[in-house]
Amino acid sequence: MGSRNTGTPDLLSTLDQGILTLTLNRPEARNAMSDPMLEAMDRELAFAEGSNEVRCVVLQGSGRAFCAGGDVKAMGENPITPSKLDDRVEYQCAIQRATSGRLVAIAKPTMAIIHGPAAGAGFALALACDLRVMARPAFLLTAFASVALSGDFGIGYLLTRLVGTARAREMMFLPERISSDRALDMGLTNWVYEAEDLPKQAAVIARRLASAPPQALGYMKEHLNRALSSEFGPYMDREVRCHIDCSQTADHLEGVRAFAEKRAPLFSGH
Template sequence: MAYEQLEVRVENKVGLIKMSRPDIRNAMVPELRRELHEALAQMEQDDQVNVLVLTGDGKAFCAGGDLGGMNRKIDAVTGRKRLLQSHELIRTILRLEKPVIAAVNGAAAGAGFSVALACDMIFAARSSFFVQSFVNVGLVPDLGAVHFLTSLLGPHRAKELMFTGDRVSAEKAQELGVVNRVMNDESLMEEVGAIAEKMAKGPAISMGLTKAMVNRSILGQLHDTFEIEAFAQGLCFETEDFREGVKAFFEKRAPQFSGR
């Protein structure tokens, strides 16, 4: 299948999916999100793929949601529907009975951070960083970020990242337990490729079932979280704070939130 937003290839039982919109820092525009979902579904059915690697092209892993597409009024019903559609991407990553490795080559912001968290392992370039940027535009964390971060960090540290929107370096993310390993920028894909190929030679069925068992044990509340998240984000899309946040983002200034 030909993709316009992605680079996809399979070699030595390892499937590589690279988000290839460096011009927009691999932001989750609808076309990229749709193709990513399709590529993951295709890899799920491919018996020649035992392990997947997800990465980005250019200076970002994924800069998050499509703020350009949000630079217009979105009502609560449309916002909820938009989120529920995006949740299918996360559900597919979690459902795959194959390890999915995030090779974070640069910024993982907002929804991009959430996608990385949904993967089974995260390896990060030394110059990369992670940021829960939703608060900076008056939104709630989405694509399961509340669930994943709270499970990993506990409520207090998770809230700190989500309330402040501060950048977290790759080294700090490893210290917190978000990242498995930090690697030099120039060797990231080579090292991740070697790890993926080693895993791909292992017993695919048992690894897939192990993933399913782990996810079943920790994701019991995720579906409820998705529904609450979609409702909350739909409401946030209608606020003055959201419109001010997006406007300030494009005007490259600090937002002036009013609490309305």
């Protein structure tokens, strides 16, 4: 396992067998976001986007929480002054696109491992991932209304697409803890495991993602994202082009051979 220098202790990064694991690392603050954490995440996701070594991205938290979202204590101690509003808006627009936005758009599968509470913008980061796996004691919470904020990091957009407009409004207007079992029922998480089983089971899923054919999965993710906004005809036209492109890869040939030989395929990423 290779550790990467993120430039800050607030975010840890390791690359192991194609799995880039990003760990939010402010356990004393329940991994509340900081500018250095988000800027490091921007750099690491940019690396993942451009590196053939990275086959999937995993996002997790250290300590007892996944992520508490914005640092409410810091908001009280260092409020945004009127003279700095425009600069802060510009900064946050850029950093949200580079984090939540890139998790959604990157042509590689992403997964959030939620072992503890995911609240506010931390919940949004988890929703921006393609897949989510939760420990049974963990919970999800929008939280924004409790501190008179409207929400950021794409929370309303992502919630609406996952649970529908009526349920998203309920969750945003009237924040309540969503247990892991209820999250599973609502489609907010893909799997729930007992806390002691979560690391092992999440590792199994991550290895499956990292061993899958990367070009095919990248196109699959593109199609799934386009399905939310594209008309059916143009969607299918693009689908055909990508499908035929995949048929020209060494991975496709390997998959065909493995099928004929009744063995598991070994995809090289070519």
